[in-house]
Amino acid sequence: MQGKNLLLVISGSIAAYKSLLLIRLLRQSGATVHAVLTAGGARFVTREALAGLTGQRVHDDLWAAEAEIGHIRLARLPDAVVVAPASADLLAKMAHGLADDLASTILLATRAPILVAPAMNPAMWQHPATQANMALLRARGVAVVGPGEGAMAEPESGPGRLAEAEEMHAAIAALLAPAGPLTGRHALVTSGPTHEPIDPVRYIANRSSGKQGHAIAAALAALGARVTLVSGPVTQPTPKGVMLRPVETARDMLAACEAALPADVFVAAAAVADWRVASEATQKLKKTPGAAAPTLTMALNPDILATLSKHTQRPRLVVGFAAETETVVQHALDKRQRKGCDWIVANDVSGDVMGGDLNTIHLISAEGVEDWPRLPKQDVAARLAARIAKEFS
Numbered sequence: 001m002q003g004k005n006l007l008l009v010i011s012g013s014i015a016a017y018k019s020l021l022l023i024r025l026l027r028q029s030g031a032t033v034h035a036v037l038t039a040g041g042a043r044f045v046t047r048e049a050l051a052g053l054t055g056q057r058v059h060d061d062l063w064a065a066e067a068e069i070g071h072i073r074l075a076r077l078p079d080a081v082v083v084a085p086a087s088a089d090l091l092a093k094m095a096h097g098l099a100d101d102l103a104s105t106i107l108l109a110t111r112a113p114i115l116v117a118p119a120m121n122p123a124m125w126q127h128p129a130t131q132a133n134m135a136l137l138r139a140r141g142v143a144v145v146g147p148g149e150g151a152m153a154e155p156e157s158g159p160g161r162l163a164e165a166e167e168m169h170a171a172i173a174a175l176l177a178p179a180g181p182l183t184g185r186h187a188l189v190t191s192g193p194t195h196e197p198i199d200p201v202r203y204i205a206n207r208s209s210g211k212q213g214h215a216i217a218a219a220l221a222a223l224g225a226r227v228t229l230v231s232g233p234v235t236q237p238t239p240k241g242v243m244l245r246p247v248e249t250a251r252d253m254l255a256a257c258e259a260a261l262p263a264d265v266f267v268a269a270a271a272v273a274d275w276r277v278a279s280e281a282t283q284k285l286k287k288t289p290g291a292a293a294p295t296l297t298m299a300l301n302p303d304i305l306a307t308l309s310k311h312t313q314r315p316r317l318v319v320g321f322a323a324e325t326e327t328v329v330q331h332a333l334d335k336r337q338r339k340g341c342d343w344i345v346a347n348d349v350s351g352d353v354m355g356g357d358l359n360t361i362h363l364i365s366a367e368g369v370e371d372w373p374r375l376p377k378q379d380v381a382a383r384l385a386a387r388i389a390k391e392f393s
């Protein structure tokens with residue numbers, strides 16, 4: 001979402017706190033967020049909290065906004081308008097074209113795509129009036145995320161819970177994503193190294209830069225996929241429209257991948273550490289003069305690729321990587337069998353691949369082996385994304 005401008009309308013609901021979390025996620029993915037508060041919204045979150053989190057002036061009054069920036073300009077600036085939480089009242093105003101406060105006026109004046117995240121009592125959600133309003137809004141192309149079902153603030157349960165911040169973020173990414181052959185598909189990509197702690201200040205890592213994994217995430221997003229990128233510590237910028245889940249250890253990476261399921265395709269491009277230090281020291285290991293150097297006992301890390309390949313929610317297409325320095329294709333064929341994935345992207349790392357910009361690939365699938373020419377990592381990513389899109393076409 002790098003460089004995107006979003007207008008977030010917050011109307012009255014106890015769940016409005018989730019929109020504060022959403023602002024953090026949106027800013028982490030590079031978006032600028034302008035907040036508009038309705039009178040109801042202001043009962044649940046403060047202008048100050050919104051100003052602090054967005055880093056922007058908060059608008060809550062039609063006439064004050066008119067003097068400062070103008071409601072038409074506010075409506076025309078954003079790449080998308082997000083209404084979260086969307087109350088029954090605001091949805092009704094939207095459906096019927098009412099414009100009696102700043103939020104409803106912007107919603108009538110904007111030409112940007114709109115996403116609503118309804119939040120209300122189950123009886124209000126299920127009421128034929130709300131359902132008819134939702135049908136009208138959907139028919140006009142308004143995107144909807146949630147509501148979820150479950151316990152409500154009142155001792156009642158049912159449909160009406162505001163979607164979680166991560167779900168709203170993903171829905172916004174999908175709204176902003178260019179339509180393409182992977183529109184409607186969820187791609188899960190791992191990237192970068194893992195850091196396996198020795199003690200609070202030391203860790204074991206590897207030379208993976210995350211260039212290839214991040215380029216694959218970007219290429220899949222460019223074809224319209226909703227992308228979750230689970231990455232170890234890297235200096236690569238987060239690609240546009242991609243949901244980043246930063247992790248450190250292999251175990252964190254596995255947990256983040258499982259939490260992101262279901263997915264249509266999984267691409268395991270991370271250089272996951274095979275081992276971790278069996279018992280991480282809780283205090284910094286001390287260098288005692290005259291004492292012997294410590295011995296590190298290692299434990300086996302979970303294999304994320306193998307775990308997802310036999311998961312009950314196994315993505316339809318599972319793609320692993322094999323970095324090899326010799327007998328590249330044979331090793332990759334064995335790895336495909338062993339890990340239970342569909343494809344292996346075998347790369348010859350005998351040269352300067354780790355951290356470099358070029359990659360020599362052999363794509364191993366049930367159909368056989370494809371040898372690709374030596375290509376920049378961006379081109380490898382585009383070619384792989386195109387092959388994935390073909391698989392889903």
Ligand code: C5P
Nearest residue numbers: 268269270272302303304305320321322
């Ligand atoms: O076993 P090896 O590390 O060579 O396999 C490489 C492939 O397996 C890559 O796709 C890598 O992301 C994945 N992998 C994993 N979890 C591990 C080790 C490797 O997902 N613990």
